[in-house]
Amino acid sequence: VSGPLSGYKVLDMSRVLAGPAATVLLADQGADVIKVEPLRGDVVRAMGGGGLTPGYLTSNRGKRSIALDLKSESGIDIVKRLAKDADVFVQNFRPGAIDGMGLGEAVIREINPRIIYVSMSGFGEKGPYAHKRVYDPVIQALSGLADLQATDSQDRPRMVRTVIPDKTTGITTAQAITAALLSRERTGIGQHVKVAMLD
Numbered sequence: 237v238s239g240p241l242s243g244y245k246v247l248d249m250s251r252v253l254a255g256p257a258a259t260v261l262l263a264d265q266g267a268d269v270i271k272v273e274p275l276r277g278d279v280v281r282a283m284g285g286g287g288l289t290p291g292y293l294t295s296n297r298g299k300r301s302i303a304l305d306l307k308s309e310s311g312i313d314i315v316k317r318l319a320k321d322a323d324v325f326v327q328n329f330r331p332g333a334i335d336g337m338g339l340g341e342a343v344i345r346e347i348n349p350r351i352i353y354v355s356m357s358g359f360g361e362k363g364p365y366a367h368k369r370v371y372d373p374v375i376q377a378l379s380g381l382a383d384l385q386a387t388d389s390q391d392r393p394r395m396v397r398t399v400i401p402d403k404t405t406g407i408t409t410a411q412a413i414t415a416a417l418l419s420r421e422r423t424g425i426g427q428h429v430k431v432a433m434l435d
Contacts, residue, residue, distance in 0.1 A: 239266025244417065246270070247315070247322040248299065249339070251278055253372070253399060254433060255328035255356050256295035257406025262324070262413065263298035270322075271301040272315060295406075312338050319344050319351065324413055328356035331366050341428050350426045352416045356409060360432040375401035375433045405433045 241262055246269040248259040256271070256278070263269040271278075280292045304311035316339070319325055325344050327334050334340050334355075341353045355361070358370025373395055376382040381400065382393035409431045416427045 239264070241414070241417075242266035244268065244323045245321060246324040246326065246413075247318050248272065249315070249325070249327040249329075249334075250356065251328060252280055253295060253402040254405040254409070255326055256280075257403055258354075258356070258409035258413065259299065259326055260295050260297060261407070261410040267324075269299040270318060271296060271299045272306075272318075273301060273303045275303050275305055277303065306337060315339055316344075316347055319347050322348065322351060323417065324352045324354060326354040326356070326409075326413075330369065331355075331357055331361040345426070348426075350420060350424065352413060352420065352426050352429060354409065354413060354429045354431070356405065356431050356433070358433045360435070361430065370433060372399040372402045379434060401433050405431060 244262070244267045246259055246262050246267050248255065248269050248271045250256055250259065259267075259269050259271070278292065278296070280295070281287060281289065283289060283291050302314075304314055306312065306315070325348075327339070329337075341355070344351060344353055357366070358368065358375065359365040373382075376395055377393070379401070382395055385394035385396060386392060409429070412429045412431060416429050420426055
């Protein structure tokens with residue numbers, strides 16, 4: 237695929253929706269996106285029957301994929317080798333988890349100083365909720381979005397069923413990545429982009 241991001245390589249370690257929603261936009265614009273999945277595959281593959289479901293393809297079309305045992309030294313070594321010539325590294329594990337795997341920002345930046353390293357989380361890297369699991373309905377509830385869907389003051393909060401926080405976070409992250417790439421073109425310096433769903 238040709239496009240404005242042709243020639244850029246993105247290493248996508250993200251799972252489920254917000255991260256893949258960001259990287260699919262980069263793939264749509266021509267970036268070479270390599271999706272790294274666990275051996276069992278991204279959990280979204282299992283939703284709707286398994287394999288290449290519509291839900292999976294919506295956020296992963298146009299990507300190449302590799303399945304690795306990320307609990308093994310050899311799996312981590314393959315990720316590090318892929319990172320050597322990548323422009324962007326995207327992960328959406330809970331804060332601290334990626335460091336425990338040996339793929340934190342400092343490790344990847346030592347391998348590739350110019351890389352754009354992207355950390356997506358639910359609540360940011362500090363604070364009482366930082367290490368909690370997060371899903372779209374949790375963000376809708378905590379942000380007040382569900383409350384806004386009530387028909388009046390007597391109605392109960394209602395969820396937006398089209399997972400707005402996940403998708404909005406994906407769009408915001410994709411834009412931040414392209415801005416970081418533009419900055420790197422001007423300065424030669426790769427940034428650490430941090431995006432929290434609640435924000």
